[in-house]
Amino acid sequence: MADKSTDAKPMFLQGAEILARKRGISIEAFLADYERSIHNSKVPGNDCLDSEEIVMLAAGTGKMSVQSGLHLHECDSCNAAIEAMKNSRTK
Numbered sequence: 001m002a003d004k005s006t007d008a009k010p011m012f013l014q015g016a017e018i019l020a021r022k023r024g025i026s027i028e029a030f031l032a033d034y035e036r037s038i039h040n041s042k043v044p045g046n047d048c049l050d051s052e053e054i055v056m057l058a059a060g061t062g063k064m065s066v067q068s069g070l071h072l073h074e075c076d077s078c079n080a081a082i083e084a085m086k087n088s089r090t091k
Helices: 011-023 027-039 051-059 066-074 076-089
Strands: none
Touching: 011 027, 051 076, 066 076
16 A cells, blocks of 8 residues: 555655655755755756757767767766657657
8 A cells, every 4th residue: 555645745756755865864955955956057058959959969860060079078968868868769
């Protein structure tokens, strides 16, 4: 039988509680850290790829500029977006 205390909670909050427990911190501390990380985020930056570039690179079509290639070498977020797009196409 499901725990009624978690049934009423949104899934993102259930996930946050699990992550907070794994880190050994309170849910309040976890959410405060998360909020700080969002406010301090620099993504997307001026050099980040736009959605059309991400789709083309994920599909293996089109050509990438040298500037985009240099950016991809350093940007985990753009690389993650391309990988996510590739994975979504295989499902």
